[in-house]
Amino acid sequence: MAAPKLTEEEVHAACVELAAQGERPRAISLHEKLGRGSLSTITKYLNSWNASDEAQALKADALPTVVRLPDELSKDGEDLLKRMWNTAKGIADAELEIQREALKQAEQANQLKVEEAFKFSDAQAMKIDRLEDELAELQAELAEEQGAHVQAVAKLNEAEKVNVGLSKDNDRLQHDIAELKKQLAALEEANKAAGQEKQELQKQHAAAIKQKDAEIRTLDMQVHKLQTSLDAAAGSNEQLKTDIKAKDSDLSKRTVEIETLTVRYEAANAELKTAKADLKTANKAVSDAEKQVAKLEGQLEVYVNLEKKAKPE
Numbered sequence: 001m002a003a004p005k006l007t008e009e010e011v012h013a014a015c016v017e018l019a020a021q022g023e024r025p026r027a028i029s030l031h032e033k034l035g036r037g038s039l040s041t042i043t044k045y046l047n048s049w050n051a052s053d054e055a056q057a058l059k060a061d062a063l064p065t066v067v068r069l070p071d072e073l074s075k076d077g078e079d080l081l082k083r084m085w086n087t088a089k090g091i092a093d094a095e096l097e098i099q100r101e102a103l104k105q106a107e108q109a110n111q112l113k114v115e116e117a118f119k120f121s122d123a124q125a126m127k128i129d130r131l132e133d134e135l136a137e138l139q140a141e142l143a144e145e146q147g148a149h150v151q152a153v154a155k156l157n158e159a160e161k162v163n164v165g166l167s168k169d170n171d172r173l174q175h176d177i178a179e180l181k182k183q184l185a186a187l188e189e190a191n192k193a194a195g196q197e198k199q200e201l202q203k204q205h206a207a208a209i210k211q212k213d214a215e216i217r218t219l220d221m222q223v224h225k226l227q228t229s230l231d232a233a234a235g236s237n238e239q240l241k242t243d244i245k246a247k248d249s250d251l252s253k254r255t256v257e258i259e260t261l262t263v264r265y266e267a268a269n270a271e272l273k274t275a276k277a278d279l280k281t282a283n284k285a286v287s288d289a290e291k292q293v294a295k296l297e298g299q300l301e302v303y304v305n306l307e308k309k310a311k312p313e
């Protein structure tokens with residue numbers, strides 16, 4: 001996380017602490033004390049503090065840049081140390097007066113270097129701030145990635161569980177597919193056998209139809225013969241009527257039989273018409289036609305017997 005920006009209040013508080021220790025606040029010492037901020041920023045806030053009433057009250061301009069007060073010395077040697085201090089201070093002041101002029105010139109020469117150092121310090125501070133912001137963003141992204149990684153691991157675990165279940169389902173489905181293939185092969189064999197059976201049944205059906213057609217043709221021939229026989233019987237009936245007139249008493253019973261035969265003939269004729277109509281739909285009613293033929297054959301036998309009996313001896 002990026003360090004907080006240095007404020008003017010913090011710089012002023014540090015200046016008060018240094019002045020309270022008897023040391024003149026400087027930008028370098030303030031930077032060392034605060035541990036952050038650019039030299040240009042610290043210098044700006046230092047100048048504002050030097051111009052404040054608090055700095056005037058503490059006489060910050062009169063304070064030495066480095067404090068070497070003999071506070072730890074004992075009370076007995078305090079006077080001697082003070083004289084030595086005053087003597088050294090007088091010598092130092094004399095030397096400082098000589099060097100002050102040289103320092104002014106050196107200060108002007110170094111001012112440019114200080115300004116360049118300030119600019120470099122500002123650039124470095126901005127770079128550090130930018131890097132700290134980028135570091136904070138990267139840390140946030142890292143936290144998000146870690147969270148996403150944890151979620152991904154959880155999802156992966158769930159996916160592995162699902163995959164295990166799917167593998168079991170897949171094995172079961174493979175077994176079911178194998179069983180279905182076996183059933184399909186059996187159905188194909190059954191279908192093949194059914195096809196062959198169908199072909200055989202079609203052949204049998206065609207043969208049966210052919211046989212029924214032959215039977216129907218035979219029945220038509222029989223019907224034709226029957227019709228011829230009936231026509232002959234009709235002629236015979238006319239002859240019999242003539243004979244009956246001549247033999248009224250002797251053939252009364254035969255007349256009754258002939259009338260009965262006529263009624264049966266008409267019924268047989270109607271049945272024959274019905275049989276012809278039924279023969280057209282013989283594929284659907286073959287069994288009925290066979291029964292009808294059998295019935296007609298029985299009636300024909302009766303008619304033949306009647307004809308035999310009706311013929312004159």
